Amino acid sequence: MSFTDEEIEAARKLFAGPVAFLKSAPKLEHLPAPVAPEVAFAGRSNVGKSSLLNALTNRNGLARTSNTPGRTQELNFFDVGQPLAFRLVDMPGYGFAKAPKDMVRQWRYLVNDFLRGRDVLKRCLVLIDSRHGIKEVDREILGMLDKAAVSYRIVLTKADKIKATDLAAVTRATEEEARKRPAAHPDIIATSSEGGMGIAELRAAVLEAVNA
Numbered sequence: 001m002s003f004t005d006e007e008i009e010a011a012r013k014l015f016a017g018p019v020a021f022l023k024s025a026p027k028l029e030h031l032p033a034p035v036a037p038e039v040a041f042a043g044r045s046n047v048g049k050s051s052l053l054n055a056l057t058n059r060n061g062l063a064r065t066s067n068t069p070g071r072t073q074e075l076n077f078f079d080v081g082q083p084l085a086f087r088l089v090d091m092p093g094y095g096f097a098k099a100p101k102d103m104v105r106q107w108r109y110l111v112n113d114f115l116r117g118r119d120v121l122k123r124c125l126v127l128i129d130s131r132h133g134i135k136e137v138d139r140e141i142l143g144m145l146d147k148a149a150v151s152y153r154i155v156l157t158k159a160d161k162i163k164a165t166d167l168a169a170v171t172r173a174t175e176e177e178a179r180k181r182p183a184a185h186p187d188i189i190a191t192s193s194e195g196g197m198g199i200a201e202l203r204a205a206v207l208e209a210v211n212a
């Protein structure tokens with residue numbers, strides 16, 4: 001994973017400009033018109049997705065952070081840039097213990113249909129808690145992305161919560177698994193929404209996806 005200073009700066013500028021919530025889509029018929037490239041964020045509930053979206057965009061209240069996992073079963077769209085440059089999509093979280101069966105089924109249909117049918121979707125960033133690494137619940141979405149042939153990159157979250165040696169180990173193990181997966185980018189990015197680690201690179205990775 002390496003970006004030039006120019007790429008980092010271009011991404012910083014874009015994310016420092018206008019970012020606005022567009023809409024929530026609980027069903028596919030509510031999707032906004034596909035008029036701009038999209039980069040989607042996926043991850044199990046509580047992985048730190050809302051915090052990361054807030055850190056990326058430097059806006060505290062943009063994506064709601066909460067300790068009540070699994071509430072949102074909808075796709076949330078955010079416009080970046082004016083004129084519109086691209087959209088961020090906050091995908092519904094998965095893998096929380098007490099999810100009723102219907103909710104899991106609804107998640108699966110919504111996400112699968114979105115991944116398969118969304119021509120403007122450039123890439124998905126799949127968030128993995130750096131304390132846990134890739135778990136079985138994560139492999140379902142990774143498999144869906146591989147089958148739908150949507151390119152994706154794995155992003156480790158909450159890197160401030162573990163020791164540097166453990167972070168190096170989980171990074172290595174995660175990259176090893178990513179290399180075996182057909183639609184996965186081989187390099188991963190370790191981030192912390194608290195300390196800011198990896199945030200500038202992640203912005204550049206989003207822009208790289210938009211321009212791919």
Ligand SMILES: Nc1nc2c(ncn2[C@@H]2O[C@H](COP(=O)(O)OP(=O)(O)O)[C@@H](O)[C@H]2O)c(=O)[nH]1
Nearest residue numbers: 045046047048049050051065066158192193194
């Ligand atoms: N230490 C630390 N805590 C984090 C980080 N990101 C998120 N959290 C915490 O993890 C919990 C879940 O975060 P949230 O963004 O709501 O997760 P989401 O369910 O994936 O949207 C919250 O208590 C956050 O404050 C991080 O980078 N470092």
Ligand SMILES: [Mg+2]
Nearest residue numbers: 049050064065
């Ligand atoms: Mg959230």
